Amino acid sequence: xxxxxxxxxxxxIPVGPIHPALKEPVYFEFEIDGERIVDVNVKLGHVHRGIxxxxxxxxxxxxxxxxxxxxxxxxxxxxxxxxxxxxxxxDIQVPERAEYLRVIQGELERICSHILWxxxxxxxxxxxxxxYFTWQIRERALDLxxxxxxxxxxxxxxxxxxxxxxxxxxxxxxxxxxxxxxxSNFEKLRxxxxxxxxxxMRSQGAGILTKKDALKLCAVxxxxxxxxxxxxxRVDISYFAYGDLDFxxxxxxxxxxxxxxxxxxxxxxxxxxxxxxxxxxEQCIDxxxxxxxxxxxxxxxxxxxxxxxxxxxxxxxxxxxxEVIHYVxxxxxxxxxxxxxxxxxxxxxxxxxxxxxxxEQIADIPIVAASTDPCMSCTNRVAIVKDNKRYELTKEExxxxxxxxxxxxMK
Amino acid sequence: MTKETxxxxxxxxxxxxxxxxxxxxxxxxxxxxxxxxxxxxTSIWMKVDKGAFKDIIKYLCxxxxxxxxxxxxxxxxxxxxxxxxxTVNFGTRMKEINLNISVELPKSKPExxxxxxxxxxxxxxxREKQEFLGVKILGIPDDSRCFLPDDFPAGVYxxxxxxxxxxxxxxxxxxxxx
Numbered sequence: 291x292x293x294x295x296x297x298x299x300x301x302x303i304p305v306g307p308i309h310p311a312l313k314e315p316v317y318f319e320f321e322i323d324g325e326r327i328v329d330v331n332v333k334l335g336h337v338h339r340g341i342x343x344x345x346x347x348x349x350x351x352x353x354x355x356x357x358x359x360x361x362x363x364x365x366x367x368x369x370x371x372x373x374x375x376x377x378x379x380x381d382i383q384v385p386e387r388a389e390y391l392r393v394i395q396g397e398l399e400r401i402c403s404h405i406l407w408x409x410x411x412x413x414x415x416x417x418x419x420x421x422y423f424t425w426q427i428r429e430r431a432l433d434l435x436x437x438x439x440x441x442x443x444x445x446x447x448x449x450x451x452x453x454x455x456x457x458x459x460x461x462x463x464x465x466x467x468x469x470x471x472x473x474s475n476f477e478k479l480r481x482x483x484x485x486x487x488x489x490x491m492r493s494q495g496a497g498i499l500t501k502k503d504a505l506k507l508c509a510v511x512x513x514x515x516x517x518x519x520x521x522x523x524r525v526d527i528s529y530f531a532y533g534d535l536d537f538x539x540x541x542x543x544x545x546x547x548x549x550x551x552x553x554x555x556x557x558x559x560x561x562x563x564x565x566x567x568x569x570x571x572e573q574c575i576d577x578x579x580x581x582x583x584x585x586x587x588x589x590x591x592x593x594x595x596x597x598x599x600x601x602x603x604x605x606x607x608x609x610x611x612x613e614v615i616h617y618v619x620x621x622x623x624x625x626x627x628x629x630x631x632x633x634x635x636x637x638x639x640x641x642x643x644x645x646x647x648x649x650e651q652i653a654d655i656p657i658v659a660a661s662t663d664p665c666m667s668c669t670n671r672v673a674i675v676k677d678n679k680r681y682e683l684t685k686e687e688x689x690x691x692x693x694x695x696x697x698x699x700m701k
Numbered sequence: 702m703t704k705e706t707x708x709x710x711x712x713x714x715x716x717x718x719x720x721x722x723x724x725x726x727x728x729x730x731x732x733x734x735x736x737x738x739x740x741x742x743t744s745i746w747m748k749v750d751k752g753a754f755k756d757i758i759k760y761l762c763x764x765x766x767x768x769x770x771x772x773x774x775x776x777x778x779x780x781x782x783x784x785x786x787x788t789v790n791f792g793t794r795m796k797e798i799n800l801n802i803s804v805e806l807p808k809s810k811p812e813x814x815x816x817x818x819x820x821x822x823x824x825x826x827x828r829e830k831q832e833f834l835g836v837k838i839l840g841i842p843d844d845s846r847c848f849l850p851d852d853f854p855a856g857v858y859x860x861x862x863x864x865x866x867x868x869x870x871x872x873x874x875x876x877x878x879x
Contacts, residue, residue, distance in 0.1 A: 334825075335848030343859055343867065378733060378744075386737050508769045508822030519792075521768065526788070526797035533740035533795060579737060604744065604786060604799060606770070615786060617773040629860075631773035633826075638770070641822055 300328055305655065305688075307336040318659075325651045330644050345630040350376055350450060350596050351589055353627065357616075358444050360632060363406065366399045367609035368616070368632065369448035374529060374605025375618040376450050380596055385585055388452040389531040390578040395439070395447055396530070396607070397567040397574075401472065402431045403610035404560045404567075407663045408479065411557065414656040415492045416693035420482055427475050434468045437461070450592060452584025462575060472568055476561075483557050484545075491699040493553035497646040497658035500551055507641040511612020513662045514642075515541050516559040517551035523608035530607075535573050540566055553661040560663075597625050611635040611663050636662070653695040656688060707790050708765060710743045710798050717747065720760055724753035744799040751804045755814040758785075758802075762819045765789050767800065772826045774834045776862040780805040781834055783813065806836060808863075815841040833860045 306317035315336035321329040341360060345353045350372075357368040370392065377384065384392075405428040412420035432442045439445035439455060447454050457465070483489055499509065504517040514521050520539040524532045540562045542555040549555060586592040600622030606615045612635030619629040639662045646658050714728045727748040732741045749757050761767055767787040775782040787800040806813055815838045816823050827838045828847035835858035838844070846853070859867045 333847075335846075335850065338848045340859065340867075381733075384735075389736050505766060505768075506821050508820065510768075510770075521791045523797075525794055526791045527742040527799075528740035528795050529735045529742060531736040534736040534738045538794070539792075577737075602784075604801065606799070613770060615770045617771075617784065617786065619775060629773065629775045631771065633771035633773075637825060638822065640825060 303652070307333075318655075320647075320652075320655070322652065325653075327647050327650050327652070327655075330647045332640055332643060334640065342630050342632060346626055349593055349625045350627065351593060353630065354448060354450070355446065357632070358446065358448075361634065362443055363403050364399070364609050364611070364614065364634070365444050366395055366448065367607050367614050368634075370396065371605040371607045371609075371614045371616040371632075372618065372630070373448050373450050374607060375603045375616040376596065376605070378603030378605060379601045379618055379620055380599045380603070382451050382585060384452055385582040386531070386579045387456075387581045388583045388585075390574045391453045391455075391457060391583060392448070392530045393532060393535070394457065394571050394574050395445070395453070397570045398431065398435055398438070400567045400610045401564055402428055402435065403663075404564045405431060405479075407560060407610075407660075408483065408557070411657065411660055412483075414660050414689075414692060415489070416689075416696045417489075423482075424479065427472065427479070430468055430471055434465065437464060449584060450596070451586050452582070454584070456583050457575075457578075465571070465575065469568055469571060472564070476565055476568070479564075480561055483561060488696055488699050489557075490554060492657065492696055493557060493661075495550070496553045496654055497650060497661055498550065498552045499642050499646050501549070503645045504551070504642060507645075508638050509612075509642045510635045510638045511609070512556060512559045512563060513612065513639050515539070516549070516555040518543070518549035521613075523606050523613050527606070531574065531577075534577065535570055537566060537570060537573075553657055556661045593625065596620070598622060602629075609635055612639065651695070652688075653691040656692050707793060707796055708798070710745055713745060713764070713789070713798065713800065714747070716764065717757070717760070721749070721753055721757060724750040724757070726750060740795055742795075742797075742799070744801065746801045746803070748803050748805070751806055751813060754802075754804050755816060758816045758819055761787070761789075761800075761802075767820075769820050769823050769826070772823070772830055774830055774836070774860060776834070776860060776866075777805070778862075780807055781811050781836060782806075783830060783834075783836065785816075811835060812837045812839055814839045817842050832858070834858055835861060835865060 300321050300323040303320040303322050305320060307315035317333040319331040320327050341356060344356060348356060354369045354372060357372045358365045360368045405424050409421040409424035436442045438457065439447045499517045501518045504514045504519050518541055520541065522539055525539050541549060542558040543549045545558055599620040602619040604615060604617050606613055614635055615633045617631040618627050621628040650658055710730045718725050725747060729746045731744045734741050767789045768791060770786040770788060772783055772785045782803055782805050784801055784803040788797050789800055790796045790798050813836060815827055824843060825847055827841055830836050831838055831844065832846050832849045856865060857867055857870060858865050
């Protein structure tokens with residue numbers, strides 16, 4: 291029989307670059323066969339603002355504030371990684387107390403980010419009550435951030451050679467109260483996400499990333515750990531005060547006994563990390579030594595010291611989404627860095643999307659894409675081109691498809 | 702794929718030097734302590750010959766499959782320097798080593814071989830280096846643009862500091878004077 295006349299047709303769906311499901315623009319082109327995704331192509335760069343170039347006209351202290359504005363959610367980890375890189379290049383030793391304070395800020399940011407993500411993930415599969423519940427908890431975390439830093443989002447807390455605000459004794463009761471609030475709600479969150487039948491049906495077996503792929507594609511953060519790769523900068527190397535603290539790698543098998551690398555595992559992963567972050571903050575408060583919080587309080591003196599530096603350094607910090615790495619080079623002549631390279635965690639979690647999304651359904655795009663917690667957003671509408679007719683799938687439509695799939699499971 | 706053996710920084714440098722001899726131009730081990738207990742983090746900075754670069758990466762993959770964080774680049778005037786930031790030994794508490802392998806390419810012939818064959822995750826960073834530094838990556842599986850828009854002029858490389866840099870594109874930018 292001659293089969294050539296009935297060739298299978300697949301069509302292409304562009305998703306993006308603007309999509310509220312995710313937080314910043316990215317463009318996907320899906321090759322679809324019926325409901326199944328056959329192939330995915332990702333295009334980036336819609337919010338490339340030339341920040342690294344802008345640093346050429348700024349001194350390191352000014353770059354700190356520029357780094358803070360790379361991302362609204364990671365407004366601590368970018369300055370942190372930049373500071374680590376500068377301190378590495380200039381060989382600056384930081385006071386011990388500042389190292390502990392830096393951990394507290396880092397972990398608080400992780401709690402905010404992971405709980406925000408939990409809400410977004412719930413929204414993607416149609417559980418908006420959970421979205422409001424999680425964001426209510428996040429609000430407390432943001433209030434605590436404001437209490438400690440003076441601001442909710444752009445905290446301006448990091449500085450080269452230390453940290454800008456101390457945590458005094460009279461602040462501790464408030465911190466402990468809030469940590470207890472997170473702990474008591476953590477159990478509720480765990481129950482909602484991990485015991486709910488429908489969440490399990492939507493997330494188990496969806497968007498699988500194998501350990502082999504995670505290693506080969508250089509995935510980072512909760513995305514790679516949920517696939518069973520033990521990679522966490524906080525545990526892997528000694529920086530800030532992480533080397534002094536008692537904690538270990540988290541992988542989903544701690545709770546379930548095995549690693550599947552699916553969306554469900556990534557939910558477990560982040561929830562367990564929230565708990566770990568609460569414990570780390572408690573440890574820091576207990577162990578924190580007294581002393582200075584910054585090595586050189588006079589900024590002009592510090593800048594003068596940095597101006598003479600001729601060398602390069604790398605700073606790595608475990609951001610909520612994974613390893614963030616900054617490379618800085620000074621030439622010893624100019625005040626501003628000669629080169630500054632920023633690599634945010636999502637950069638490495640783009641390629642793992644391809645094996646995750648292949649073979650999934652259109653209705654799974656939002657939750658699978660969101661499961662890596664991409665720090666780069668996505669689509670307002672989807673256009674389907676079929677037989678020269680153009681259908682437009684709005685973001686609401688895509689969201690509706692996702693909700694309908696959940697409802698089908700609930701019946 | 703990852704061997705369970707943990708390497709020490711000295712062993713890594715020695716094994717590379719034994720294998721590649723003069724192709725390893727420079728290797729320094731840097732240690733930095735942090736926290737109250739002053740636990741140390743080790744970084745290795747290695748300058749290698751561009752001709753042996755691909756073999757060096759292959760050798761590294763056989764030694765222990767590394768994690769590639771990113772490749773960064775510098776315009777050094779006559780040459781372009783690419784620095785590949787690897788990590789090895791992850792998975793054990795405070796045993797990880799930063800391995801930075803740098804390679805210099807002359808501007809007259811800025812070409813380097815792709816390492817996607819061994820590390821498929823290097824694709825995005827290699828594409829970025831192509832468009833931002835004007836480096837030619839030989840044998841790259843996908844050489845389309847990654848971050849720059851399609852209508853960005855050809856022959857302009859935003860990270861270059863010479864005449865191919867972005868200067869002519871921003872002369873009308875608000876607040877930036879020549």
